[in-house]
Amino acid sequence: MSLVNTDAPPELLVVQDFSLRFRGAPSDQINHVSFSVSAGKTLCIVGESGCGKSVTSLAMMGLLPVGAAQINSGQMLFEGQTLNLADPKAMRKIRGSRMTMIFQEPMSSLNPVFRIGDQIVEAVKAHCDATDAQARDRAVAMLQRVGIPAPEKRMRDYPHQLSGGMRQRVMIAMALVNDPALLIADEPTTALDVTIQAQILELIRDLQAETGMGTIMITHDLGVVAEIADTVAVMYAGTVVETGPAERIFNDPQHPYTIGLMSSIPQLTGARGRLSTVPGMVPTAQNMPTGCRFATRCPFARPVCATEPPLVEAGDGHQVACHFAPLEIKLKESA
Ligand SMILES: Nc1ncnc2c1ncn2[C@@H]1O[C@H](COP(=O)(O)OP(=O)(O)O)[C@@H](O)[C@H]1O
Ligand code: SF4
Ligand SMILES: [Mg+2]
Known part of the structure; x- marks a missing residue:
């Protein structure tokens, strides 16, 4: 019996174990990140500002400023070719043709x-x-x-x-x-008003249906995710904390950060009236907690959270990095 699932569409892009540290930083800004996207499908990478979404996509395009960061690990399998993420020259060769990127600011x-x-x-x-x-x-x-x-x-x-x-x-x-075979869109609708935003998302979706390209949509907006995602990777402080099919993430979120993002009502906080969804701030490299990076904001944090939780399978490709996932069962056991 073959262990390979022949029903699953072939993956167009696989990013494995990507870690990066900006020069002089005391901890890695991007921490062992992995995700994949299939041809014709949309992966949404979602998380608050500062979680490492742009840095990850710029590295995939070989667009990080030269010498600014050290890539400690990571490879990218794209259309059957394995590329070392620490070698931006290789990424530049496919940039603009097989793989392209659009930004928030045209x-x-x-x-x-x-x-x-x-x-x-x-x-x-x-x-x-x-x-x-x-x-x-x-x-x-x-x-x-x-x-x-x-x-x-x-x-x-x-x-x-x-x-x-x-x-x-x-x-x-x-x-x-x-x-291109793959489009990376980094918050392409954030600067636009709501009507135009919807039109641009629809355009990307139509073009994708026509061409069969894979898309990585980077966003901090769960409304956008609900609209277009086939699969989702939730990033927090440079780590993928939860990933899986979109319907699983929306119907049965397991990581306290994802649950917080989904259940909280946006509130105006701070002097600049910034929108905040989960109370607290994303840590920077300077104040990164050891162990679970979400521990400083997590209502369920326990002493065990001082060790880093691995990303573990919760069924149907749904993976969660929390010592207490699935929450409803594990928290009861630990009470
Ligand atoms: N050129 C840089 N030098 C140092 N740190 C940076 C640089 N660019 C981004 N960072 C840091 O890397 C982290 C991730 O940033 P970014 O990928 O832009 O977040 P996002 O796109 O999710 O809002 C942040 O802590 C940010 O301050
Ligand atoms: S590992 Fe601990 S701190 Fe991290 S999300 Fe889970 S319960 Fe919260
Ligand atoms: Mg960004």
């Missing part, structure tokens, strides 16, 4: 001094030997596909001539023009 991808048409044409030509005319046709078709009206005319616009939502569409066009 201006970080778009150059303000060039026409958007020329920028998309350049993106095409950087990865294949299309003629100018072919690259142009592809750029116009792509702008049309992302819902830009009068794309021929818009090709001549500079980024500042477009609204925020339209700029985001142009960035998506540029990211998808080379038909």
